[in-house]
Amino acid sequence: MQVLQVEGLTKNFGGLRAxxxxxxxxxxxxxxxxxxxxxxxxxxxxxxISGTIKPSAGKVTFxxxxxxxxxxxxxxxxxxxxxxQSCKIFPELTVFQNVILGAFFGTSEKxxxxxxxxxxxxxxxxxxxxxxxxxxxxxxxLLDQKQVEVARALATQPKLLMLDEMMAGLNPAxxxxxxxxxxxxxxxxxxxxxxxxxxxxxxxxxxxxxxxDHGKKxxxxxxxxxxxxxKVIEIYLGE
Amino acid sequence: xxxxxxxxxxxxxxxxxxxxxxxxxEGEIxxxxxxxxxxxxxxxxxITGIIQPASxxxxxxxxxxxxxxxxxxxxxxxxxLPEGGRLFPDMSIQENLEMGSFLKKxxxxxxxRQEQVFEFFPRLQERRKQLAKTLSGGERQMLAMGRCLMxxxxxxxxxxxxxxxxxxxxxxxxxxxxxxxxxxxxxxLIEQNVNQSLExxxxxxxxxxxxxxxxxxxxxxKNNDHVRKAYLGI
Amino acid sequence: MKAENVxxxxxxxxxxxxxxxxxxxxxxxxxxxMVVLLKTILMFTILSLSWxxxxxxxxxxxxxxxxxxxxxxxxxxxxxxxxxxxLMVLCGGLFSFILxxxxxxxxxxxKGIYFxxxxxxxxxxxxxxxxxxxxxxxxxxxxxxxxxxxATVFYYLLGITVLxxxxxxxxxxxxxxxxxxxIGSCEEAAAHIGVNVITLKVFTFALSSFFVGLAxxxxxxxxxxxxxxxAFDLNYSFFPxxxxxxxxxxxxxxxxxxxxxxxxxxxxxxxxxxxxxxFIFGLVMVLTILYLPNGLVGLYQTIRxxxxxxxxxxxxxxxxxxxxxxx
Numbered sequence: 001m002q003v004l005q006v007e008g009l010t011k012n013f014g015g016l017r018a019x020x021x022x023x024x025x026x027x028x029x030x031x032x033x034x035x036x037x038x039x040x041x042x043x044x045x046x047x048x049i050s051g052t053i054k055p056s057a058g059k060v061t062f063x064x065x066x067x068x069x070x071x072x073x074x075x076x077x078x079x080x081x082x083x084x085q086s087c088k089i090f091p092e093l094t095v096f097q098n099v100i101l102g103a104f105f106g107t108s109e110k111x112x113x114x115x116x117x118x119x120x121x122x123x124x125x126x127x128x129x130x131x132x133x134x135x136x137x138x139x140x141x142l143l144d145q146k147q148v149e150v151a152r153a154l155a156t157q158p159k160l161l162m163l164d165e166m167m168a169g170l171n172p173a174x175x176x177x178x179x180x181x182x183x184x185x186x187x188x189x190x191x192x193x194x195x196x197x198x199x200x201x202x203x204x205x206x207x208x209x210x211x212x213d214h215g216k217k218x219x220x221x222x223x224x225x226x227x228x229x230x231k232v233i234e235i236y237l238g239e
Numbered sequence: 240x241x242x243x244x245x246x247x248x249x250x251x252x253x254x255x256x257x258x259x260x261x262x263x264x265e266g267e268i269x270x271x272x273x274x275x276x277x278x279x280x281x282x283x284x285x286i287t288g289i290i291q292p293a294s295x296x297x298x299x300x301x302x303x304x305x306x307x308x309x310x311x312x313x314x315x316x317x318x319x320l321p322e323g324g325r326l327f328p329d330m331s332i333q334e335n336l337e338m339g340s341f342l343k344k345x346x347x348x349x350x351x352r353q354e355q356v357f358e359f360f361p362r363l364q365e366r367r368k369q370l371a372k373t374l375s376g377g378e379r380q381m382l383a384m385g386r387c388l389m390x391x392x393x394x395x396x397x398x399x400x401x402x403x404x405x406x407x408x409x410x411x412x413x414x415x416x417x418x419x420x421x422x423x424x425x426x427x428l429i430e431q432n433v434n435q436s437l438e439x440x441x442x443x444x445x446x447x448x449x450x451x452x453x454x455x456x457x458x459x460x461k462n463n464d465h466v467r468k469a470y471l472g473i
Numbered sequence: 474m475k476a477e478n479v480x481x482x483x484x485x486x487x488x489x490x491x492x493x494x495x496x497x498x499x500x501x502x503x504x505x506x507m508v509v510l511l512k513t514i515l516m517f518t519i520l521s522l523s524w525x526x527x528x529x530x531x532x533x534x535x536x537x538x539x540x541x542x543x544x545x546x547x548x549x550x551x552x553x554x555x556x557x558x559x560l561m562v563l564c565g566g567l568f569s570f571i572l573x574x575x576x577x578x579x580x581x582x583x584k585g586i587y588f589x590x591x592x593x594x595x596x597x598x599x600x601x602x603x604x605x606x607x608x609x610x611x612x613x614x615x616x617x618x619x620x621x622x623x624a625t626v627f628y629y630l631l632g633i634t635v636l637x638x639x640x641x642x643x644x645x646x647x648x649x650x651x652x653x654x655x656i657g658s659c660e661e662a663a664a665h666i667g668v669n670v671i672t673l674k675v676f677t678f679a680l681s682s683f684f685v686g687l688a689x690x691x692x693x694x695x696x697x698x699x700x701x702x703x704a705f706d707l708n709y710s711f712f713p714x715x716x717x718x719x720x721x722x723x724x725x726x727x728x729x730x731x732x733x734x735x736x737x738x739x740x741x742x743x744x745x746x747x748x749x750x751x752f753i754f755g756l757v758m759v760l761t762i763l764y765l766p767n768g769l770v771g772l773y774q775t776i777r778x779x780x781x782x783x784x785x786x787x788x789x790x791x792x793x794x795x796x797x798x799x800x
Binding site for chain 3: 077
């Protein structure tokens with residue numbers, strides 16, 4: 001089943017075409033990697049899908065529904081959530097408060113404090129942050145802050161989770177832990193798209209990879225195909 | 240060139256660095272390895288004058304620079320690329336680079352330096368009039384690195400240089416570091432990309448929970464069991 | 474230990490109820506001047522709390538309080554002789570609510586400083602429009618309003634204050650209070666995790682203005698003469714903001730403390746230094762911002778924390794049961 005379908009998606013910023021006629025489909029239960037040189041338009045593509053900015057042209061269909069032009073909060077409640085490259089947690093709030101906001105507002109359900117708190121505690125256990133529950137998010141390390149952002153996203157009970165450079169700044173051991181978490185999330189039935197530059201993660205956990213350059217899709221395939229693709233090596237991977 | 244002796248640093252009442260000592264010789268590339276939260280950025284901030292240590296000393300080219308304000312430290316020939324770059328979002332690429340040459344000595348030669356930077360990063364030249372806030376994550380890293388070089392430093396600290404950069408750019412950045420070293424720049428790297436940084440480094444230190452727990456040549460550390468398990472993921 | 478905690482939990486409500494009882498009884502046994510002073514203090518308390526409810530949480534600094542206060546005053550001026558007092562006061566609140574919703578819908582897309590400037594200009598705009606209207610169209614300037622006794626006004630204001638405190642308390646405890654803080658913390662992230670930021674901002678802005686309108690409507694009955702220039706006075710935008718900041722917004726009662734201290738100070742200073750009092754205020758504000766960024770409440774919390782830490786250290790050195798806290 002197709003969770004997400006993107007057709008001819010385009011975004012112009014004045015004279016600059018940041019995303020140029022991108023087509024993309026995402027199947028249920030897969031982990032899709034989105035890679036490309038810096039400035040290729042990957043985050044802009046995320047922004048278009050999640051409603052952060054409005055596309056100049058094209059079509060976005062999520063779970064069979066047209067979500068073009070909808071506000072971010074509406075799209076989130078339909079089951080599509082994303083994290084940010086710059087890690088946008090609520091620094092003054094505690095870890096628990098960060099996540100429970102996702103539980104309260106991320107779905108169309110009305111929840112009581114007990115229900116939302118229970119879900120929050122479960123998610124914190126799942127992600128491994130239960131011991132930091134009452135710590136103000138600003139006091140955490142970068143790795144933990146990123147995990148808070150993921151936990152908060154999970155609290156919105158998404159069907160599709162879009163991760164934007166979750167592994168940047170992590171050392172290899174931390175990358176391993178993050179990879180395990182992503183796979184755990186997928187095993188819960190959540191489809192995932194990840195923008196990443198950490199090749200270890202992309203090659204090992206993604207079933208399929210899409211490559212963007214100058215706003216256009218230039219390659220698509222399995223990790224093996226992509227890692228041996230001449231064009232991809234030339235523009236992105238290096239020798 | 241740089242000598243750090245027994246640095247003890249506190250955030251309020253909490254001690255974050257214990258008795259940290261290290262040194263960087265002229266023409267070397269030295270790497271500091273450590274997990275998130277180990278105190279690497281704190282150490283850099285202390286050396287470059289942003290934080291005051293409780294005790295210990297920092298000596299550069301024989302002069303005691305402990306606790307000097309950052310602008311004086313830059314004047315002495317130290318440059319610092321902070322984590323995330325810290326660019327001026329509403330200024331153009333060109334303007335950001337010019338800000339790197341703010342001091343009198345550098346201001347005169349800023350045009351030549353700028354050309355050099357554009358040679359390394361052609362993409363920056365393409366977009367030289369664009370505002371920094373409109374750049375992608377990786378482009379910002381490039382710009383930050385370029386700005387760092389604009390003050391013509393003798394010693395440069397790079398904090399998470401490879402953060403958010405495409406693999407090709409990471410390789411090129413590390414190659415460029417080697418070239419810069421061959422041109423006389425001494426380099427101190429903080430890096431999560433331990434693999435590639437150990438390839439180009441001469442020596443390395445490992446910082447854990449605010450203490451230096453290991454040091455040696457990059458060869459020694461590459462073969463060290465603890466480093467391999469904890470940081471190289473082998 | 475348990476008995477201590479239980480008594481702590483009920484201490485605050487008990488104190489509040491006693492305080493309320495005292496205030497209710499006050500007009501019966503104090504001088505009339507006291508009631509007049511308390512009217513002013515309560516009025517500023519309402520304005521300050523209202524400001525903090527929206528601007529304190531979301532970080533959108535509003536300077537439109539004077540506009541809503543003026544709307545309240547004018548509602549009393551126009552309808553005071555036509556409607557019974559309770560209904561008139563309610564209308565004052567409602568008209569302010571509607572005006573705030575309209576302003577909010579237009580301007581709450583603007584960032585920080587622009588929002589502050591726009592709300593400031595709103596006050597000036599309304600003032601000058603009303604003035605022009607009165608001179609050129611209605612041909613009438615100023616209004617006389619039916620007079621209501623000081624005690625009655627006092628009780629109205631007390632009721633409004635209690636209601637506002639209750640509403641603020643309930644909101645802060647609820648998920649909406651948390652959502653408002655998240656807007657102040659990182660609005661973009663809030664929007665992306667499902668918070669309808671625009672609706673929440675506009676509604677909270679309008680709700681806070683409702684109380685300002687109520688206060689304006691009942692206060693009008695103590696004023697003999699109202700015209701556009703008197704009703705829409707920017708001081709009623711600046712003072713509540715200063716009071717809330719001075720009192721500290723980390724706590725429900727911060728703005729209350731700020732309002733009480735400041736308005737009492739103002740009363741004293743106006744009578745003794747009619748020309749210098751603004752200067753002294755300005756000085757107090759600058760000192761507050763430099764040394765007490767979290768206001769009086771923040772200062773109190775810092776002192777409590779330092780005492781706690783000192784206590785912990787003492788117990789450590791005395792070889793107490795507490796384990797080492799360094800990490």
